[in-house]
Amino acid sequence: MCGIIGYIGTKNATPILFNGLKRLEYRGYDSAGIVTLDKEFHMKKDVGKVDEINTRLNFSDLPGTLGIAHTRWATHGGVTKENAHPHTDCEGKIAVVHNGIIENYQELKKNLVSNGHKFKSQTDTEVIPHLIEEIMKRGKNFHDSTLSALRSLEGSYAILALHKNERKIVAARKGSPLVIGVADGSYFAASDIPAFLEHTKNVVYMHDSDVALLTDTGMKVFSLLEGGDVNRKVDTVDWDIRQAEKGEFNHFMLKEISEQVETVQKAVQQTKEVVDGVVHSIRNAHGIFLIASGTSYHACLAASYILSKLNKMHVNVVLASEFPHYEHFLTPKTLVVAVSQSGETADVLEAVKYAKARGCKILSIVNVVGSSLTRTSDSFLNLNAGPEICVLATKSYTSQLALFTLLAYALSGKLEEGKKRLNYLWNVIYHLTSATVKEKIKELAEKLKNKEHIFLIGRGLEYTTALEAALKIKEVSYIHAEAFAGGELKHGPIALVEDGTPCIVFVSEETEKEILSNANEIKSRGGYIIGVSPTNNEVFDFWLKVPEANNENPIVQIIPIQILAYQLAVLRGLDPDHPRNLAKSVTVK
Numbered sequence: 001m002c003g004i005i006g007y008i009g010t011k012n013a014t015p016i017l018f019n020g021l022k023r024l025e026y027r028g029y030d031s032a033g034i035v036t037l038d039k040e041f042h043m044k045k046d047v048g049k050v051d052e053i054n055t056r057l058n059f060s061d062l063p064g065t066l067g068i069a070h071t072r073w074a075t076h077g078g079v080t081k082e083n084a085h086p087h088t089d090c091e092g093k094i095a096v097v098h099n100g101i102i103e104n105y106q107e108l109k110k111n112l113v114s115n116g117h118k119f120k121s122q123t124d125t126e127v128i129p130h131l132i133e134e135i136m137k138r139g140k141n142f143h144d145s146t147l148s149a150l151r152s153l154e155g156s157y158a159i160l161a162l163h164k165n166e167r168k169i170v171a172a173r174k175g176s177p178l179v180i181g182v183a184d185g186s187y188f189a190a191s192d193i194p195a196f197l198e199h200t201k202n203v204v205y206m207h208d209s210d211v212a213l214l215t216d217t218g219m220k221v222f223s224l225l226e227g228g229d230v231n232r233k234v235d236t237v238d239w240d241i242r243q244a245e246k247g248e249f250n251h252f253m254l255k256e257i258s259e260q261v262e263t264v265q266k267a268v269q270q271t272k273e274v275v276d277g278v279v280h281s282i283r284n285a286h287g288i289f290l291i292a293s294g295t296s297y298h299a300c301l302a303a304s305y306i307l308s309k310l311n312k313m314h315v316n317v318v319l320a321s322e323f324p325h326y327e328h329f330l331t332p333k334t335l336v337v338a339v340s341q342s343g344e345t346a347d348v349l350e351a352v353k354y355a356k357a358r359g360c361k362i363l364s365i366v367n368v369v370g371s372s373l374t375r376t377s378d379s380f381l382n383l384n385a386g387p388e389i390c391v392l393a394t395k396s397y398t399s400q401l402a403l404f405t406l407l408a409y410a411l412s413g414k415l416e417e418g419k420k421r422l423n424y425l426w427n428v429i430y431h432l433t434s435a436t437v438k439e440k441i442k443e444l445a446e447k448l449k450n451k452e453h454i455f456l457i458g459r460g461l462e463y464t465t466a467l468e469a470a471l472k473i474k475e476v477s478y479i480h481a482e483a484f485a486g487g488e489l490k491h492g493p494i495a496l497v498e499d500g501t502p503c504i505v506f507v508s509e510e511t512e513k514e515i516l517s518n519a520n521e522i523k524s525r526g527g528y529i530i531g532v533s534p535t536n537n538e539v540f541d542f543w544l545k546v547p548e549a550n551n552e553n554p555i556v557q558i559i560p561i562q563i564l565a566y567q568l569a570v571l572r573g574l575d576p577d578h579p580r581n582l583a584k585s586v587t588v589k
C-alpha cells in the first residue's frame with residue numbers, strides 16, 4: 001500500500017506532487033512527505049492526511065522542478081514523523097520513497113549499522129538510502145549503486161530515489177505497482193495513473209524488476225531480470241480526469257455507487273471473440289478455481305452459485321491467501337480465474353505465482369489494465385469500470401458480478417440474452433441510486449447509526465450478498481456487521497439476538513418462504529427486521545424495495561446496502577473514502 005509519485009520537468013514540482021499525493025491517498029493516509037531538489041534538498045513530512053499536513057507545514061514553498069513524494073500506510077514502525085517518507089542516508093544526500101516491504105531489512109540494517117550507519121526511523125525503507133550510500137562509498141555512481149542496492153533487496157518495492165547532486169529520478173519496481181507518465185519535456189512516476197492523469201494520458205507500464213532512469217532529456221529502462229537496457233512502449237489510456245475527481249459528490253464512495261448505472265453496462269461490453277475465447281478455456285479446463293480477496297472474493301462466491309444454477313457447473317472458490325493449501329489439486333489442465341479490482345493484491349499475485357509454478361492456466365478479471373496481474377496472466381478480461389478511488393470496492397464489485405453472469409449466459413449459449421438482461425439493469429440501478437431512495441435509506445441509517453451490531457441473512461445467491469453487505473457496513477461505519485446463511489441461524493448465531501438487534505434480510509422469489517421464516521424466528525426473539533425484498537411482508541419493521549432480478553439479484557440487492565453503509569459512516573462523522581487502517585491496494589501479504 002502507500003502511494004508514491006515523482007516528477008522531473010520544467011514546472012514547479014510541489015503542486016504536481018501535492019495533487020498527485022491527494023489522488024493517491026486511497027492507498028494510505030497516516031502520514032505523508034515531499035522532497036524537492038534545486039541546489040539542495042527541501043523536505044517536509046509529518047503524520048496525518050496530506051491536507052492536514054499542508055495546513056500545518058505549507059508544502060507550497062518547497063522550490064524546484066524535480067521531486068518525489070509519499071503517502072503512507074504503516075507496516076514497519078509506528079505512525080510518527082520519523083517514520084514518514086522520504087527517508088535519507090546519513091549525509092542527507094540520497095532521498096527515497098518506497099511502497100512495499102523489504103523482507104530482509106533487519107539483516108541489511110544490522111550490517112549497515114556495523115559499518116557506522118545511523119538510522120533515524122524504524123522503517124524497513126530506510127535501509128535503501130543507506131545501502132545506496134554504502135555502495136557509493138566504494139566508488140560507484142548513484143545509478144549503478146541503486147541497481148546494486150536493489151539486487152540485495154528481498155520482498156517487494158516500488159521506489160523512487162534522488163541524489164542531491166544529480167538531476168534525475170531512479171524509479172524501480174518489483175512486486176509493487178509503478179507507472180511512468182510521459183509528457184512534453186517532463187516525466188512522472190507514480191503508483192497509479194490518476195496521480196498524474198491531469199498532466200498526461202501517455203503511460204509506460206513498468207515490468208517487474210525494471211529500473212527507469214528519468215532525466216530532463218529522456219527515459220531509459222534497465223531490466224534487472226534481463227540484465228540490460230529494454231524498450232518499454234508508451235501506451236495511451238482512455239481514462240478521463242473527471243473519472244478521478246469527485247465532481248458534485250461529497251465523496252468518491254457515493255460517486256462510485258452512482259456510477260454503477262453505467263459501469264455494469266460497460267462491464268458487459270465484451271466482444272463475442274473475447275467471450276468465446278474465455279468460454280472455450282472454461283469448457284476445456286479440468287478443474288476451475290476462482291481466487292480473490294475481500295469483495296472480489298464475494299463476487300467469486302456469487303459466481304459459483306450462478307454457474308451452478310445456469311450451467312450445472314462446479315467451480316472451487318478459494319480465498320487467495322488460502323490458495324496454496326490446494327497445491328495437490330493443481331495440474332496443467334486446471335484453470336485459475338484470479339479476480340482483482342486493482343490487479344496488485346499481494347495475496348492474489350502470490351496465489352497466481354503458486355498456480356503458475358504448477359503449470360495451471362491463468363485467466364484474470366481486473367479493473368486496472370497493465371497491473372501486475374494482467375501481465376502475469378495468460379489472458380485477462382477488463383472490467384472497464386474506470387478508476388475506483390474510494391478505498392471500498394463498490395462499482396468494481398457489481399462489474400465483477402455482471403461479467404461473471406455474462407460468462408454464465410455465454411456458457412449456456414445465451415450470450416445475447418445475457419447481455420440484454422444485464423444492460424437492462426441500468427434502469428433499476430438508476431432508480432435505486434435516486435434521491436428518493438437515498439432519502440429512505442437515510443431514514444434507516446438514522447435508526448441504525450448507534451447500534452453495536454447488525455446481522456444480515458440470506459440463502460443461496462442472497463447469502464453471498466449478505467456477506468458483501470456485512471463487509472461494506474463494517475469497514476466504513478465500524479459497526480460490527482455479520483452475515484449468516486439463513487439456515488445456519490438455528491445452529492448457533494440466533495443466540496446473539498436480543499431486543500432491538502437489527503437484522504437485514506435479503507429475499508428473492510426462490511428463497512422467500514424459507515428466509516422469511518428465519519426472519520420470523522429472529523423477530524420473535526426481539527429482532528428488528530429490515531427486508532431487502534421485491535414485496536413487503538408483515539415481518540418487516542423496515543422495507544427496502546428492490547425488484548426481483550433472479551440471477552442478477554446480487555447486482556441489484558447490494559446497491560441499497562452500499563448506500564446504507566455510506567450514510568452510516570457520514571452520520572457517525574466518519575470519512576467514507578478513508579476508513580481507518582485500510583488501504584485500497586493491499587500489496588502486502
Ligand code: F6R
Pocket residue numbers: 293294295296297339340341342343344345348391392393394471472475584585586
Ligand atoms: C472491500 C475492499 C477489499 C478488496 C480486497 C481485494 O471494500 O475493497 O476487501 O476487495 O482488498 O482487492 P482487489 O479486488 O483489488 O484485489
